[in-house]
Amino acid sequence: MIGFANLMLLGGLAAAAAPVLIHIAHRRRRTSVRWAAMRFLVETMKARRRRLMVEHWLLLAVRMAVLACVALALCRPYLSRDADAGAVIERGGGVAAVLLIDDSLSSGAGRAEPAFTSAKRLADAYLATLRKGDEISILTMSRVGAPASDPIFDRDAAREIIAQLAPTAVASDVPTLLAAGVAQLARHVNPAGELVLIGDGRAAGWAGADGARWDELRQRIAAPAGGRAAPRVLMLAPEGGDPGGNLALESITVDRALVPVARPVHIVITVARHGVIPASGALVRLSVDGRGVGEQPLPAEAAARHQLVFTHAFALAGSHLVEASIEGARDALPADDRRARSLDVERGVPVLLIEGVAGTGLGGSLGLVATALDPQADGGGLFAVTRVSAARLEPTDFARQRVIVLGDVPALDARSVAALEAFVVAGGGVLVAPGPHTDVGLINRYWARDGHGFLPAAISSLIEPPDSTVPTTISASHPALRDAFASNGQAAWRGARVHRYLGLQSDTSRASGLDQLIGLSDGAPLVVERARGHGRVVLVTTSLDLAWSDLPRQAAFVPLVRGLVAHLGSAVLPPRNLRPGDRIIWLPPSGIASEAATLEGPDGATIPVATSDWEGRRAVVSAAALMLGGYVLRVAGAPPARFAFASDPAESALDPLSPSALGVLAPLPIARFTMPDTIAAAFASDGRRAVELWRWLVAAAVALLFVESLLTRRQAGAEGDAAPGAIRPPP
């Protein structure tokens, strides 16, 4: 059977018609000539008509055949011979093998040996089925996104590369790995493409629920770019089996948005249990900045999750590393028994209060808020508050602030509005509360700007319900409200009355991305939030003084205000808690020479960093890091910055890959191999059952060109022999 490796180029056969078209065009452009020596033309046609016709058609046929041979050669046809008895997989022509190796965290799991070791044996068995001239590319999950390299032909070198591989801490993402494989195929020349997925046989990373992603990937595999035939998909993975139970540290969280210095905080360690594994004798240790601060035994009951709470007070403000580890558990995957988290301990978070009515102490539009945030008014607590009148506001006042609160501000100039928007997008938080001086028209026009401004929603009008409303609906689990309402709940608002509030325009109150944190008894929102860029904005629809409500008199007011401001000021950018494969990015404070920065990894090794750019700002950037644990960046003149790399909790599940999970690739056929012996048997014993024909076609084209030149030269030779004046009179 004849097949074509580059079927898309078969249309090039139309070029074979070019000589005919040229001939027809030629004939149309004929000229007429009066000629006296007709007898010689008539003689010629009488004597050689047949020969002329034969030569003409022969030359035309030869020229068409040359073009046809070249066009067919470009299609890379191959001739398949009959399959050997018992063989399963036929290969047509040279193989372009792309080995996609899943070296994610879960590949290190296994009872007797890591699944990754079995996977490498399968890879070796596959390489043994390749022959001289086959191309090999090797891509790993941990290096997806790195610059691609050209395929190699050296099978021994490929074996060596695979032998050097080891499991890493990255999370598995099979669709991304397959997509990288399809892209790598474009670098190959051989016609028979093979995407060889080599993994641990686990379900993690298959993202079976993401139908749209798999649809797009299936289309790309079925019709690769460049007209290449669809590659075969193979999966080499040991049987998932039961790796045994696994305990994993799933998360480290803190019970508040901002961690204050010298105040106890609750550090919650979540331990996940996968499968059956006894937890007796296992305990969880907690350390901060490398010093142990506590340990607790793991409960013995077989629950899917356990939460262990540690209480710790951080003595110093700044960047800290909290690390937890499970000790004494013999489980299938030791790599997920440790987890790190970077925390910023705060003192004096700068908060700017912009008041419509200036005041001091408890006076002014935000006097009560200022007192709630900084009772001592000395900046020595969690928040350092600065109050400024809206009339005297300078946009430069926004520098170095983490949160800005607007209270009863009638209007802001354009520069200040633009600066506020930029502040939010860059990661800052804004809390907006109206008041008697609020100009609804102005703030709708310049602060909301039809959904493009920083205000979360446009205002409709001032509402004065006949009976004061009461805050009812409360999202108590929201990080901003936990402190205020976690224990008291509804009771915290007992007695609160709202006499006036601003209604929100109905269409914007249901806009995507707008969260209602607290609602009123009449259904109107009281506190809403929306993210904008890296930051967030919270809108309180009533005043934060006693002008429109008596909320400040409630016990929940102070924790509510502090919770909202802490929530708004908790964004850490660039992020310090990362996944393996991410790069560490640090923004040096102004005046600090970033060139002298050094980065130390979890193993104490120095990691190179470089000065680069992050969102238009000067930054120190490292290469992609793969090791789990804490990293410390030090530079003279600035406190050290700590970063934590933690694994994806999904890698700890170790559920085996089910046949239905493989079904996401349907209808593309996928051949799965779990044993090295089956791989060898699956391919033809002679390694190849197809003969590539393009060489013969090229040779035929060259031979035909030679024939064409002979025919043409014959004609020219006849002209030369009969040159004018060749007749010689006899002596």
Add this chain to the structure above:
Amino acid sequence: MTLLSTVQEDVLQRLGRIGVAARQAVESVLVGQHRSVRRGLSVEFAGHRSYQPGDDLRRLDWAVYARSDRLDVRLYEEETRLRATLVVDCSGSMAYGSAGATKLDYAKRLAAALGFLMLRQADAVGLATCDTGVRQHLPRGSTMGHLITVLDHLEATTPGGETALGPVLEQLALRLSRRGVVVLITDGYDDPARLLLALRFLRHQRQDVRLFLVADPAEEAFPHVGVVEFLGMEREPRLLLDADRVRGYYREAFAEHRRVIALGCHAINIRVETVRTDEDLAMVLVRALSIERGRQ
């Protein structure tokens, strides 16, 4: 400008410019032509003329030399009266010309030049124009008035009709009662066998024949390219051909035709001169008649 004046300016004056020797060479050949007609026969003494280089030394009158130290040759009456007939092919194919002048124009000038040269030798010149048959036949005459009549007829001749030299030459052979010279100026586009047969008949009728084959340079080279529709000039069928592909075969046929005629003429002692319309007529005459002189 009349044919005479054209010939006088273009040919005869140029012959003079080329050199007295060239003109004398031409004229002496014509003189020698006389001798070839009547070689070895006794004829009436007709006088003396000055010796010219190339004259046969046996004709020197030694008695005159002894008396006067002058080198004179004896002339006989028959030598001075060469009877020549100029036969000009006026068929349709002679109307072809790729660069202005047609073959017929050239043939007329050639015939005129030869006629004038012969008349200066006191020879008799006649004219016959032909295509499929003899159109006009002017008997030979040796006066200037007769030559002018010949030239006028030549000038008035237009091309047309088809080529059939065989029957024409046969007719002429029967009309020419006395021995003489027939100068045939044609493109020769006729059946070679029939043409040679007719020439042989002429020779049999004691006529000395000179054949001038006139061709246009384009007819020799066949410079056409691409697909060309050829329209005949003597009612031949149209032919649509790829000129590039037939060029070689055409040239082969053209050369073979010339070769057959040349070989056939050589066998019957007829001198063939191939002439192109882009050649200088004066040089053609020098070349053709000088070679003739060399043969003598």
